Amino acid sequence: MERLPGFRDFYPEPLPDRDAWSAQVRQYVFERWRAIARRYGFVEYDGPPLEPLELFTLKSGEEIVKQLFDFVDKGGRKVALRPEMTPTLARMVAAHQRNYKKPLKWFAIPQLFRYEKQQKGRLREHFQFNADIIGEAGAAADAELIALLIDTLRAFGLTEQDFVVRLSSRKVWEEFLEPKRAKLGLGPDQVEAFYQAVDKLGRDTAAESQSKLAALGLSLDEVNEFIHAARPTAELQSILENLAARGLAAYVQIDYRIVRGLAYYTGPVYEAFDRKGEFRAIAGGGRYDNLIRLVSGGKIDLPALGFGMGDVVLVELLKARGLVPKLDAGLDAFCIIEDETLRSDTLRLVQRLRNAGLAVDYPLGETKPDKQIKRAHELGAKRTVKLERAANGLLVRIRNLASREEKTGAPEQVETLVQST
Amino acid sequence: MERLPGFRDFYPEPLPDRDAWSAQVRQYVFERWRAIARRYGFVEYDGPPLEPLELFTLKSGEEIVKQLFDFVDKGGRKVALRPEMTPTLARMVAAHQRNYKKPLKWFAIPQLFRYEKQQKGRLREHFQFNADIIGEAGAAADAELIALLIDTLRAFGLTEQDFVVRLSSRKVWEEFLEPKRAKLGLGPDQVEAFYQAVDKLGRDTAAESQSKLAALGLSLDEVNEFIHAARPTAELQSILENLAARGLAAYVQIDYRIVRGLAYYTGPVYEAFDRKGEFRAIAGGGRYDNLIRLVSGGKIDLPALGFGMGDVVLVELLKARGLVPKLDAGLDAFCIIEDETLRSDTLRLVQRLRNAGLAVDYPLGETKPDKQIKRAHELGAKRTVKLERAANGLLVRIRNLASREEKTGAPEQVETLVQST
Numbered sequence: 001m002e003r004l005p006g007f008r009d010f011y012p013e014p015l016p017d018r019d020a021w022s023a024q025v026r027q028y029v030f031e032r033w034r035a036i037a038r039r040y041g042f043v044e045y046d047g048p049p050l051e052p053l054e055l056f057t058l059k060s061g062e063e064i065v066k067q068l069f070d071f072v073d074k075g076g077r078k079v080a081l082r083p084e085m086t087p088t089l090a091r092m093v094a095a096h097q098r099n100y101k102k103p104l105k106w107f108a109i110p111q112l113f114r115y116e117k118q119q120k121g122r123l124r125e126h127f128q129f130n131a132d133i134i135g136e137a138g139a140a141a142d143a144e145l146i147a148l149l150i151d152t153l154r155a156f157g158l159t160e161q162d163f164v165v166r167l168s169s170r171k172v173w174e175e176f177l178e179p180k181r182a183k184l185g186l187g188p189d190q191v192e193a194f195y196q197a198v199d200k201l202g203r204d205t206a207a208e209s210q211s212k213l214a215a216l217g218l219s220l221d222e223v224n225e226f227i228h229a230a231r232p233t234a235e236l237q238s239i240l241e242n243l244a245a246r247g248l249a250a251y252v253q254i255d256y257r258i259v260r261g262l263a264y265y266t267g268p269v270y271e272a273f274d275r276k277g278e279f280r281a282i283a284g285g286g287r288y289d290n291l292i293r294l295v296s297g298g299k300i301d302l303p304a305l306g307f308g309m310g311d312v313v314l315v316e317l318l319k320a321r322g323l324v325p326k327l328d329a330g331l332d333a334f335c336i337i338e339d340e341t342l343r344s345d346t347l348r349l350v351q352r353l354r355n356a357g358l359a360v361d362y363p364l365g366e367t368k369p370d371k372q373i374k375r376a377h378e379l380g381a382k383r384t385v386k387l388e389r390a391a392n393g394l395l396v397r398i399r400n401l402a403s404r405e406e407k408t409g410a411p412e413q414v415e416t417l418v419q420s421t
Numbered sequence: 422m423e424r425l426p427g428f429r430d431f432y433p434e435p436l437p438d439r440d441a442w443s444a445q446v447r448q449y450v451f452e453r454w455r456a457i458a459r460r461y462g463f464v465e466y467d468g469p470p471l472e473p474l475e476l477f478t479l480k481s482g483e484e485i486v487k488q489l490f491d492f493v494d495k496g497g498r499k500v501a502l503r504p505e506m507t508p509t510l511a512r513m514v515a516a517h518q519r520n521y522k523k524p525l526k527w528f529a530i531p532q533l534f535r536y537e538k539q540q541k542g543r544l545r546e547h548f549q550f551n552a553d554i555i556g557e558a559g560a561a562a563d564a565e566l567i568a569l570l571i572d573t574l575r576a577f578g579l580t581e582q583d584f585v586v587r588l589s590s591r592k593v594w595e596e597f598l599e600p601k602r603a604k605l606g607l608g609p610d611q612v613e614a615f616y617q618a619v620d621k622l623g624r625d626t627a628a629e630s631q632s633k634l635a636a637l638g639l640s641l642d643e644v645n646e647f648i649h650a651a652r653p654t655a656e657l658q659s660i661l662e663n664l665a666a667r668g669l670a671a672y673v674q675i676d677y678r679i680v681r682g683l684a685y686y687t688g689p690v691y692e693a694f695d696r697k698g699e700f701r702a703i704a705g706g707g708r709y710d711n712l713i714r715l716v717s718g719g720k721i722d723l724p725a726l727g728f729g730m731g732d733v734v735l736v737e738l739l740k741a742r743g744l745v746p747k748l749d750a751g752l753d754a755f756c757i758i759e760d761e762t763l764r765s766d767t768l769r770l771v772q773r774l775r776n777a778g779l780a781v782d783y784p785l786g787e788t789k790p791d792k793q794i795k796r797a798h799e800l801g802a803k804r805t806v807k808l809e810r811a812a813n814g815l816l817v818r819i820r821n822l823a824s825r826e827e828k829t830g831a832p833e834q835v836e837t838l839v840q841s842t
Binding site: 001002003004005007008009010011012013020023024026027035038039040041043044045046047048049050051052054055058069071072073074075077079081091092094095096101103105106108111113115118125133136138140141144147151241242245246247248295296297329331343344345347348350351354355357358359360361364365375378379 | 428441476492512562769
């Protein structure tokens with residue numbers, strides 16, 4: 001029996017299959033995400049992976065259903081596996097925001113699901129680090145989030161040579177379109193088509209871009225000219241200065257080609273890319289000041305902004321740059337049982353060591369001594385521990401497998417002996 | 422918009438609603454689970470929350486579909502949200518077992534889903550600590566798992582006064598039934614009905630039990646007599662002695678009323694209960710030696726055993742016993758900005774402190790000083806940090822909010838000053 005296409009199994013290391021995903025690497029990524037979020041004063045939340053379908057269509061329209069794992073449950077409810085976290089966040093904040101002082105700084109690490117058309121290497125689920133600030137309208141909040149994004153990537157060993165955050169703003173393009181809107185008859189659909197065309201500037205050919213823009217009564221030249229001539233707005237300028245004060249200026253640049261696909265962004269938007277351009281965006285986010293009002297049915301109105309960073313592109317990038325560390329899941333000790341009459345005494349020793357917080361294993365059944373030593377090495381044990389009969393009772397022998405140092409002592413001292421060998 | 426019934430939101434603390442679930446408590450539980458599993462030499466794995474429906478019906482029959490969140494995906498596949506982890510584990514092991522030396526000691530913390538009939542407080546999802554040993558037929562492996570179960574509960578502060586593991590074996594009942602099988606005409610359905618009746622002995626009335634057993638040609642008296650007279654089998658005796666050698670004898674007792682609902686158990690089975698009998702089982706498991714053969718279509722045959730411990734009953738029990746610790750999510754420092762012209766310099770300080778691994782927050786916008794102090798307290802900050810203008814440049818003032826100790830120094834020494842105040 002096979003797993004579903006587009007889903008991942010996470011195996012413990014080591015697995016020779018280089019496409020296999022590792023639960024150990026995943027845990028390393030999650031721990032870094034949590035650590036840096038906490039450093040920035042963000043607190044963790046989570047919601048259900050299954051939500052009412054309407055929560056997602058409300059925000060993104062019926063179009064999104066094509067990309068969802070949606071169904072009708074046994075109670076007749078239309079439900080869907082979450083394709084993104086922001087609607088759940090907005091729902092949760094709308095329900096309980098009175099219990100919290102603003103601004104909220106919240107993060108989550110949800111698993112997200114999309115029924116993508118199947119392509120090689122294209123997954124249908126990923127984990128995403130989501131960080132959001134709720135209840136702060138000023139650009140200082142945008143800068144705080146971008147700083148968190150940068151420091152999160154730096155925490156994995158990535159430097160300004162490896163990645164850049166491209167910063168833009170929906171407002172810049174609104175100002176560009178404003179004088180043309182009436183003349184060209186640009187309604188919401190045309191504006192959305194325009195954003196999609198700008199979003200694809202780097203990937204479409206010039207002819208394709210020209211054709212898309214011409215359909216809206218615009219030319220590729222005037223758009224390119226605007227992109228190159230445009231200077232940071234006062235808002236973006238304050239974000240840049242804020243990041244510069246933190247020493248993070250080298251990680252960010254203005255790039256008006258960034259508009260972000262989703263319709264709900266209202267202000268600054270940004271995406272992080274690897275400098276070599278080998279991968280899709282590592283992370284992206286922006287300000288979405290209207291969403292909580294929408295999800296709460298107009299009852300609550302709070303400015304909000306956030307970003308998401310997926311685990312798939314990040315781990316691919318870390319692998320490509322040699323930045324996945326050799327993770328130590330090794331045991332502190334492997335207890336050898338050469339003499340089966342000492343099994344109970346060895347179990348007592350195992351329990352003592354585990355009670356002291358040490359990671360310890362031993363052979364569950366009778367096993368030849370050389371196989372036990374081999375097993376200790378396979379499991380990455382740092383030491384072997386062996387009980388032996390001595391003239392005046394039992395003796396414990398600790399051997400450090402790297403240094404080959406050996407120590408012996410009374411079984412009652414085993415914790416100290418292990419920790420010092 | 423509401424979340425789906427039976428699903429939980431996990432809010433950051435503090436939330437006055439006492440029924441609310443806390444992401445912080447969840448993280449505390451997960452970290453304990455991981456820590457103790459590692460101490461026992463278990464390594465982490467995970468699989469997809471969505472699996473082919475057949476993976477679950479293969480093991481448990483079509484009956485289980487009633488309890489599943491199942492649907493047909495956009496590719497026409499019958500799929501289901503996982504109701505338990507064991508089939509996924511068996512699938513993963515069958516696919517890659519050649520890459521691993523036996524025995525495998527694997528654990529996971531999946532979220533599991535069941536479409537339960539709706540009752541007050543009855544959830545449709547929970548997280549479950551799963552630990553399994555694959556490839557070891559001897560009872561030493563059963564004892565190792567039960568020891569892990571006990572030490573996991575002890576790690577939360579629960580003692581032998583709080584809980585007990587009730588140990589039984591399917592084999593004992595097979596021996597009880599064997600001589601009666603032909604005479605009473607007991608086929609697999611009757612045997613399953615018998616196990617269900619035994620499983621409910623503590624909860625059904627005597628009349629209900631008597632009626633169920635009489636339908637099979639048995640009497641409640643003979644069953645009760647067998648339960649009280651039966652002595653540990655050699656296998657169970659060796660598990661008890663093994664646990665006694667570890668000093669864990671007080672946590673386990675033989676109780677043949679335990680049979681576990683699921684049909685696939687083949688040997689020792691056990692459940693952990695709170696001693697006061699206030700809650701459903703805290704954890705349960707057993708040996709399932711035939712499952713991997715079944716899931717691999719007969720290709721791979723490995724003995725296996727495991728247990729599961731859910732987060733819901735565990736957290737309810739910990740709350741009832743006052744064992745949910747006061748979790749410190751507090752900040753190491755809150756930086757006060759009294760003078761807005763010092764904002765950039767303060768941002769530099771914030772960055773320095775975060776670079777040093779400290780959790781730091783500050784006001785994102787201009788805020789009255791007394792409100793900033795209030796905010797520092799609300800966020801559980803241990804210290805305030807404030808830049809001030811001095812005769813010869815800038816001065817940083819650290820104040821410990823508990824001890825009220827104050828220190829001042831140069832901004833370049835802020836990390837050391839914060840850590841020592």
